[in-house]
Amino acid sequence: MKHFSEAELLETYYTQPGESMPVMMHLADCSECAARYERLERKLREAAACHTEKPATFWTRQRLQIMRRVDAQNAHAISARRTLRVAAAAILSFFLGGALVYETVKPAHQPAPMVKVTPVTAQPAPAPSAADIHDAWQSEELQDFHNVVEWESWVADNKTTAHQGSSL
Amino acid sequence: MATFRVNPISESVPSDQELIARTLGGDGAAFGILVERFQRKIYRVAYAITRDETEADTITQDTFIQAYTHLGKFQGRSELETWLTRITINRSRDWLRRRKFVSIFTSDADGDDRIYAIEPVDEQPDAERQFMSHQLRAAILRAERTLSSQQKIIFRLRHYENHSLEEIAELLGLRSGTVRAHLFRAIHKVRKELGEWVTQREGIPDEAL
Numbered sequence: 001m002k003h004f005s006e007a008e009l010l011e012t013y014y015t016q017p018g019e020s021m022p023v024m025m026h027l028a029d030c031s032e033c034a035a036r037y038e039r040l041e042r043k044l045r046e047a048a049a050c051h052t053e054k055p056a057t058f059w060t061r062q063r064l065q066i067m068r069r070v071d072a073q074n075a076h077a078i079s080a081r082r083t084l085r086v087a088a089a090a091i092l093s094f095f096l097g098g099a100l101v102y103e104t105v106k107p108a109h110q111p112a113p114m115v116k117v118t119p120v121t122a123q124p125a126p127a128p129s130a131a132d133i134h135d136a137w138q139s140e141e142l143q144d145f146h147n148v149v150e151w152e153s154w155v156a157d158n159k160t161t162a163h164q165g166s167s168l
Numbered sequence: 169m170a171t172f173r174v175n176p177i178s179e180s181v182p183s184d185q186e187l188i189a190r191t192l193g194g195d196g197a198a199f200g201i202l203v204e205r206f207q208r209k210i211y212r213v214a215y216a217i218t219r220d221e222t223e224a225d226t227i228t229q230d231t232f233i234q235a236y237t238h239l240g241k242f243q244g245r246s247e248l249e250t251w252l253t254r255i256t257i258n259r260s261r262d263w264l265r266r267r268k269f270v271s272i273f274t275s276d277a278d279g280d281d282r283i284y285a286i287e288p289v290d291e292q293p294d295a296e297r298q299f300m301s302h303q304l305r306a307a308i309l310r311a312e313r314t315l316s317s318q319q320k321i322i323f324r325l326r327h328y329e330n331h332s333l334e335e336i337a338e339l340l341g342l343r344s345g346t347v348r349a350h351l352f353r354a355i356h357k358v359r360k361e362l363g364e365w366v367t368q369r370e371g372i373p374d375e376a377l
Contacts (some may be wrong), residue, residue, distance in 0.1 A: 014331075048330070062207060066203050067200055070199060073237070
């Protein structure tokens with residue numbers, strides 16, 4: 001009789017019970033392999049034992065934390081909804097107010113007046129007044145030359161006088 | 169003489185659907201009952217996949233918050249427990265992927281390096297049995313490191329949670345044949361690892377196994 005190895009028994013353990021029919025049939029006949037399979041199964045179950053046997057305080061704390069987060073989420077949702085409503089109301093009031101102001105200030109609608117076109121005759125440009133004439137000689141920049149010009153005019157006057165005297 | 173008629177108090181436990189309806193109606197206490205009902209199971213699944221107590225706690229909390237947020241979308245086509253378990257598995261899978269990504273940049277290569285305490289089933293375990301149990305657990309952990317994320321989840325749900333292949337297929341949204349193929353590959357790797365363990369334990373009486 002061929003006995004099954006631990007590897008085969010392991011495969012039997014992890015696959016569905018009864019899946020490996022040859023193995024299961026052998027286990028039904030062979031007490032030695034059946035005992036080995038039983039021990040292997042017990043060991044694997046031991047190895048798989050989960051550390052989730054926590055004290056009651058652990059579960060209570062976890063539950064409280066979850067509920068606190070749920071409450072916070074609800075509060076946040078309510079706050080967000082309220083903010084959204086306020087924002088919507090503000091936008092609505094802004095547009096309504098704007099429309100109201102526009103309606104109040106808006107000028108009455110009138111038809112555009114008829115424009116009568118008349119031919120314009122060319123008129124002579126008005127003569128510049130005395131005040132408009134700008135005497136460049138009186139500007140500040142040329143004031144320093146006034147004396148020179150005056151002297152030159154004096155020399156010229158002397159020459160004229162001398163000339164007039166000689167001619168006399 | 170006055171006689172008092174005692175009405176039997178109906179201690180009927182509210183069903184999941186009732187509690188969901190009450191929660192959706194704004195009854196926070198109803199959701200608290202749901203949390204109390206499923207938190208152990210959800211924690212166990214999260215721990216089975218992550219093998220990390222802190223992460224299992226976080227994933228459990230996140231699962232319930234996500235479930236609360238989307239409770240209105242729960243159509244009741246599956247059991248609430250299945251729905252919660254699926255959320256847990258998805259979150260645990262994300263965590264496994266993130267950790268794998270992080271381990272690329274760190275020396276911690278998917279490191280389940282912790283040695284778990286031995287939890288003997290028998291009341292008076294002998295030292296040798298404890299040692300063998302410890303060795304077996306370590307061998308399984310070593311084998312798990314060689315598995316892909318999908319194989320790891322399937323193997324852990326089978327090994328730690330003792331889910332059937334059909335249950336795992338339903339939880340993961342896979343076909344039963346696909347789960348079976350993944351599980352066989354995983355078992356092959358575990359067999360290889362445990363083969364070394366079997367070799368190491370040569371000389372030890374078979375009773376120790």
